[in-house]
Amino acid sequence: MCLVAQDAVANNMLLFQRNYGGWPKHYQEQKINYKKVYTDVEKATIQDESNRNDATIDNDATSKEIRYLIKAYHQTKNKKYLTASEKGIKYLLKMQYKNGGFPQFYPDLSSYRHEITYNDNAMINAMNVLYDVALRRNGFDAVDSNFIKPSKIAVAKGVDCILKTQVKVKGKLTVWCAQHDEKTLKPAKARAYELPSLSGSESVGIIKFLMRFEHQTIEIKNAVEAALEWFEKSKIVGYKYEDIPDSTLPKGRDRGIIPEAGNILWARFYDIETNQPFFSGRDGIKRKNVSEIEYERRNGYGWYGNWARDLLEKDYPVWKSKVKCQKQKVENKIVVDINGKGDFKTIQDAINSLSDSSATTRTIFIKKGIYKEKIFLEKNNVILEGEDEGKTVLTQAIARDEWRCLNVDDWGVATLNLKGSDITLKNLTIENSYGFDTDKDITISCASDTAKHEKKIRKDGHQMALRSFATTRLKVIHCKLKAFGGDTVSPWNVENGMFYFKDCVMEGGVDFYCPRGWAYAENCTFIAHIGPASIWHDGSKYEDSKTVLKHCTFKGFEGFKLGRYHRDAQFYLIDCSFAKEMADTNIYRVKTNNTIQWGDRIYYYNCHRDGGDYKWFENNLDKAKGNPIAANINAAWVFEDKWKIN
16 A cells, blocks of 8 residues: 655644635634644544634735645645645635735634734735735746636736835825725724834835746836835834843833944834834824833834845846836737637636736637626736637627616617727627527517516517626727627717727617717628618717717618617718618617707718719818818817827
């Protein structure tokens, strides 16, 4: 029989692991001694406590055990150690808040244990473990590959939380508090003597973690530079912190700072408003001098340290050199492959891995495949780029009328739902297949219908492929946007929406291209399947709002109509082509109770129809405000200085 190699310390760690994966930091009120030889009775007692909710990431707990067990597995090949380590990783992933922060304890969230905890590097230790898992470094290449994706997402969320919790004072970034409120993200109190503050200790570990990233985003660089500037400003020069002999005191000593030329210290806590060091005893009262608090706390807590010395003298020069050599380029491209050969299998998981905003553009490259996803994109500066316009397909089947029976608004009504800004879509097919998949109209129960409590869902009703909410600056290039029903392409932001479409195909039913605000489409093809109009516009907020269609082609069923509106609108069609099936009907105003402030504003230049032109689209640019010249009507003319299209 082959004996499995053992590690005594690792075996003790297995003994103390809680059922939900984490480890406590104490046993019988003392720090756990993993080198101790426990009796059978002690082992039985410890195992009886495996359901206790005292697991934590405080004082290196859990992170320390995960790392040791991975090392022990590599040395012994004992799979029990790998399994326990993976269970610990699951615990870290489960305890993380949705906003990326980590509580000090889990599942016990009583007292201050629920706060996001940087104290004693608790969250940073957990983040460093997950970062190693994501990159398969420091022995974590042995971990199941299914941990890679959730670990990447957890790290991205954690970094986002770190950046959001960095304390601003009078608009300037400083450092971090030892703990932050898990909801408001503001500095928070822990124990009585751990008040909201700027931390001269915990902030060091946070900065070192941010420095680990091979790609330093602008947000990370700004955070690091600002924090290092704070440390430089806040250092205490010419003192050291040590025991001071004093026979009159209980332990024969006191602890404080004494002069020493050239030495550098930082205080543990700095007042957020004044940036002056402060100290608190168990009464929770701020004092300016450590000598003013009680003896027990004065000697039982680390009030000063040289925590940032190596950070400034060693780590910063290395990091600065790395940043200097880093090319100014787009963030690393994230690859989505439905077959599992990329960073993520789903587009939504890739989006979730990004920080909420970035000053540089992030690219998600989507390999060929049919992605049956409803996608929510609330982040800024993102490119969704497909490998092939016709073979990279984002699809869902959603009838807006059915959706609104169960939901109070349109968030989620489309295949692609946008709230972020500075978004680019390239080489994609974005489809709402409801009308293509459905044979006939259906009637469903509908609680939102207060009269009949039912709703008829039409095959040709509203079916949005793309719907934006408050999005500003959206580019859609070389994409197909498809639905059978109405409102296929709905970029709605009448206040400041700016939307640019180029080399796209759009198809659907009534009002299937219906921007609100400012829109420019060039070299696009519009295909009407059904309905009383193809294009629509809402420019009711500002007189200057407009939709411009240049070098565009319109096709459809026999008798399709070009467009309509029922709010203030402004249409420009320049060098457009119309199929012979188009009806002899100008873009028309729907009977409406809305006040139309600026009259009918529909302008054409050099537009032609197969089979003969209609009189209503004769050149009339001279009637437009400012008498614009067709050659000058382009994206720059539409968006002016509000947005420069690259």
